[in-house]
Amino acid sequence: MGFEAELLWAEKYRPRSLKEMIDQQDIINRLTRFAEEKNMPHLLFAGPPGTGKTTAAHALAHDLYGDAYMQFMLELNASDERGIDTIREKVKEFARSKTPPEIQFKIVLLDEADNMTSDAQQALRRLMELYSGSTRFILAANYPSKIIDPIQSRCAFFRFTTIRREDIINRLKFIAENENVEYDEEALDIIYEVSEGDMRKAINILQASAYLGKVSAEVVFRVVGMARPKDVKDMIEASLKGNFIEAREILRKVMIEYGLSGEDVVKQIHRELMGSNIKISDEIRVLIADYLGEIHYRISQGSDEDIQLSAFLAWLSMIGRKVGV
Amino acid sequence: MPWVIKYRPKKVDDVVNQEEAKSTVLTWIHSWLEGKRPTKKALLLYGPPGVGKTSLVESIASEYDLELLELNASDYRRTQDIRKTVAVASQKKPLFKKMIIILMDEVDGLSPRSDAGGIEELMKIIPNSINPIILTANDPWKDSLRPLREYVTMVQFKQLTTNQIIAVLQNICNKEKIQCDREALKFIAEKSLGDVRGAINDLEAVAEGYGRVTFNIVSLVVKPREKNIDLWRTLNSVFYAREFWQARKAVNTSEEDYETLMAWINDNIPAKYEDPEDVFRAWDSLARASIFLKRAKSGNWFLLPYIFDLIGPGVSFARKNGQVLRNRFSYPAKIKEMAQLKSVRENREGVARTIAKRIHASKRIVKSEVLPYLFLMMKYGDINRVSKLSSYYSFTEDQLRYLAGSRVKEIISSINREASNVKETKSAESSKHAAKKKRRSRSK
Numbered sequence: 001m002g003f004e005a006e007l008l009w010a011e012k013y014r015p016r017s018l019k020e021m022i023d024q025q026d027i028i029n030r031l032t033r034f035a036e037e038k039n040m041p042h043l044l045f046a047g048p049p050g051t052g053k054t055t056a057a058h059a060l061a062h063d064l065y066g067d068a069y070m071q072f073m074l075e076l077n078a079s080d081e082r083g084i085d086t087i088r089e090k091v092k093e094f095a096r097s098k099t100p101p102e103i104q105f106k107i108v109l110l111d112e113a114d115n116m117t118s119d120a121q122q123a124l125r126r127l128m129e130l131y132s133g134s135t136r137f138i139l140a141a142n143y144p145s146k147i148i149d150p151i152q153s154r155c156a157f158f159r160f161t162t163i164r165r166e167d168i169i170n171r172l173k174f175i176a177e178n179e180n181v182e183y184d185e186e187a188l189d190i191i192y193e194v195s196e197g198d199m200r201k202a203i204n205i206l207q208a209s210a211y212l213g214k215v216s217a218e219v220v221f222r223v224v225g226m227a228r229p230k231d232v233k234d235m236i237e238a239s240l241k242g243n244f245i246e247a248r249e250i251l252r253k254v255m256i257e258y259g260l261s262g263e264d265v266v267k268q269i270h271r272e273l274m275g276s277n278i279k280i281s282d283e284i285r286v287l288i289a290d291y292l293g294e295i296h297y298r299i300s301q302g303s304d305e306d307i308q309l310s311a312f313l314a315w316l317s318m319i320g321r322k323v324g325v
Numbered sequence: 326m327p328w329v330i331k332y333r334p335k336k337v338d339d340v341v342n343q344e345e346a347k348s349t350v351l352t353w354i355h356s357w358l359e360g361k362r363p364t365k366k367a368l369l370l371y372g373p374p375g376v377g378k379t380s381l382v383e384s385i386a387s388e389y390d391l392e393l394l395e396l397n398a399s400d401y402r403r404t405q406d407i408r409k410t411v412a413v414a415s416q417k418k419p420l421f422k423k424m425i426i427i428l429m430d431e432v433d434g435l436s437p438r439s440d441a442g443g444i445e446e447l448m449k450i451i452p453n454s455i456n457p458i459i460l461t462a463n464d465p466w467k468d469s470l471r472p473l474r475e476y477v478t479m480v481q482f483k484q485l486t487t488n489q490i491i492a493v494l495q496n497i498c499n500k501e502k503i504q505c506d507r508e509a510l511k512f513i514a515e516k517s518l519g520d521v522r523g524a525i526n527d528l529e530a531v532a533e534g535y536g537r538v539t540f541n542i543v544s545l546v547v548k549p550r551e552k553n554i555d556l557w558r559t560l561n562s563v564f565y566a567r568e569f570w571q572a573r574k575a576v577n578t579s580e581e582d583y584e585t586l587m588a589w590i591n592d593n594i595p596a597k598y599e600d601p602e603d604v605f606r607a608w609d610s611l612a613r614a615s616i617f618l619k620r621a622k623s624g625n626w627f628l629l630p631y632i633f634d635l636i637g638p639g640v641s642f643a644r645k646n647g648q649v650l651r652n653r654f655s656y657p658a659k660i661k662e663m664a665q666l667k668s669v670r671e672n673r674e675g676v677a678r679t680i681a682k683r684i685h686a687s688k689r690i691v692k693s694e695v696l697p698y699l700f701l702m703m704k705y706g707d708i709n710r711v712s713k714l715s716s717y718y719s720f721t722e723d724q725l726r727y728l729a730g731s732r733v734k735e736i737i738s739s740i741n742r743e744a745s746n747v748k749e750t751k752s753a754e755s756s757k758h759a760a761k762k763k764r765r766s767r768s769k
Contacts, residue, residue, distance in 0.1 A: 004713075005713065005717045006710050006713030006714045006717055007683070007714065007717045007718070008680065008683070008684060008695070008699075008714070010684050010695070011683045011684045014684070014685075049690070049694070054685045054686065055685075058685060075685065077681075077686075077687040077688075078687075079687045079688075079689045079690075080681070080687045080688050080689070111685075111686075111687060112687055112689075112690075200684075200686075200694065200695075201694060204694070204695060204698040205698065207698065207702065208698040208699075208701045208702050208706070211701070211702040211705070211706025211707050211710055211711070212701070212705055212706060212707075223698070223701060226701055242601060244595065244601070244604060245595050248595070256669060257669075257673075257700075258673075258692060258693070258696055258697065259670065259673045259674070259677075259692050259696075260692065260693065261689075264689075264693055298612070298615075298616055301616070301619060302619045303612070303615045303616045303618075303619050304587070304591075304615040304618075306591060307587065307591050307608070307611055307612050307615045308612050308615065310591060310608055310612075311605070311608040311609055311611065311612035314594075314601070314604045314605040314607075314608040314609075315605050315608075315609070317601050317604070317605070318601040318602055318604070318605045321601045
């Protein structure tokens with residue numbers, strides 16, 4: 001293997017230029033035209049995770065400004081920034097910095113914009129207007145419906161779709177061969193199924209599997225099983241069996257090791273419960289959804305996560321005992 | 326049942342070593358009962374904590390079959406609250422009992438700000454009361470109480486001597502059939518500084534934890550006014566309470582803030598309750614308290630009393646089906662972990678930040694979508710790749726320990742080996758280079 005650097009493949013195999021992007025061809029064509037004309041409106045990229053929104057934004061900037069494009073692009077993430085005031089300060093400062101040669105604007109990329117409250121989005125809209133002379137905004141979001149209308153109407157809209165089966169599998173093959181990793185075709189199929197068209201997830205699973213040995217169906221299942229969702233499933237099953245204390249220990253582990261927020265845990269519980277992996281009657285499923293929704297709301301209102309989730313697990317244990325799951 | 330409740334004086338005779346105070350109070354009550362209202366309509370019982378002030382009043386109420394209205398330390402006691410409760414009760418003729426005793430604990434704790442006007446209101450009520458009013462205080466000489474002192478008869482409760490406390494403890498040991506060394510009891514009594522309640526709690530803590538009470542154990546375990554002991558008392562009262570007020574008072578009078586209390590209760594419900602319905606009811610109450618707390622914190626502090634209702638009695642009376650388990654209380658994992666895990670949190674955030682920057686995703690995404698796989702790679706993956714990955718992202722040793730657990734040493738030595746290899750190759754190359762240079766200069 002020599003002294004070649006080893007990095008996360010999600011980083012290593014990220015396309016740098018629009019030309020390298022294999023999927024979302026309609027979108028890429030339109031973006032390529034922006035790069036050629038050296039002009040663009042504000043953009044709104046919407047679509048599920050791992051479909052190339054952020055990558056496309058970087059690739060566009062790269063094609064506009066060249067390799068050192070990062071000096072002309074401000075990358076912000078709504079879920080990591082501390083509110084609209086920090087965003088405002090950063091944009092203000094960035095707008096004052098030097099402008100690129102030949103091109104009249106710089107780019108502000110605001111990722112996960114749908115995580116902003118509508119008040120913050122109103123403030124963002126004013127920012128977009130204020131600096132429209134010198135900057136263009138690219139907003140990326142999973143759910144475009146959470147973006148307020150006045151922003152949507154100011155942006156050219158791009159809808160990213162989940163990545164096609166063959167595109168994911170071809171990419172995985174390309175990576176595996178480049179990394180000298182042995183694999184079974186069947187294993188790549190399974191990775192595609194599990195990733196649900198999310199390229200980042202597919203690549204992460206491939207890398208973790210490759211680290212454990214030859215990428216076979218068995219190894220992929222092991223990796224997917226060992227990654228977190230199993231913990232949440234175990235937790236639900238333990239409490240349904242009335243084994244509350246064990247369930248609570250898993251809860252602690254999940255929140256501490258992975259640093260999941262209470263809301264993340266609730267969402268995962270919901271995903272697990274609504275899937276078919278857990279055997280309970282549909283009637284109970286509805287009951288659980290009702291109470292889980294209540295717990296979700298309480299946590300979103302700032303109530304103590306540990307207490308609320310423990311209450312949920314205690315309730316689930318009680319229900320489990322009663323109906324004899 | 327906690328011993329402080331089990332051995333709390335039930336009859337007036339059970340209140341020991343306060344003969345003078347007892348006779349003053351009894352004479353005063355007798356004249357009320359005989360219809361001769363004393364000139365001073367209120368008593369102020371004062372003395373150190375745990376000497377029997379409240380117990381005496383409670384035992385009188387039960388022995389003479391009188392109604393008792395208790396206002397605890399953390400009930401709001403501003404003018405309008407006092408008007409609503411005390412003023413009304415002071416004029417009320419009870420339906421079934423002969424009289425109402427109005428007991429207001431810890432008036433020296435009335436806060437001049439949040440209980441503003443409380444003292445003045447009391448001074449208006451007392452002279453016209455048709456029912457006996459009894460106030461208690463640890464420190465009656467506080468400035469804020471000066472005007473009030475004119476309106477009350479002061480009754481002093483003496484601090485108990487060490488020997489008196491030893492006698493109380495010895496009596497309990499006999500009844501509980503526990504082997505107790507006199508030296509050990511003496512130690513507990515001295516450390517209690519005259520607080521019988523505290524001494525009994527300490528005795529129970531040792532007896533329950535160790536089965537016997539010897540000087541060696543006691544001298545190690547019992548510390549004066551230890552916070553844990555206070556919490557332990559509070560929890561005991563909450564989980565074993567028989568009456569609403571017992572549980573509420575426990576929470577009310579605890580030295581700990583409500584958030585700490587909630588964390589302790591949150592962690593000790595499964596140690597004490599077993600029946601799934603009991604467990605759920607207890608948590609449901611706590612969960613509602615937590616909602617109230619959030620509302621209170623956003624400026625609605627008048628909600629605090631309800632929080633006490635929910636975390637005290639709410640948890641006590643959640644138990645309907647099962648018994649209280651005999652497990653010992655444990656230190657809240659949450660708090661303990663928070664303390665220990667500050668480093669885990671730092672490592673987690675550090676790793677997430679590094680990777681988020683490199684793969685252009687938020688830390689949130691990295692934590693939920695990337696970390697689970699990274700853990701797997703670091704813990705079980707090919708060591709060569711793992712060590713190269715670690716050096717590429719320059720993970721610190723602590724971060725490596727967080728990601729790879731016990732494998733950290735293996736990874737670090739692999740990284741070091743790699744680094745020295747690189748150095749050797751580099752130095753080999755540079756010496757070659759130097760040799761070339763030499764040759765070139767020579768040829769010149």
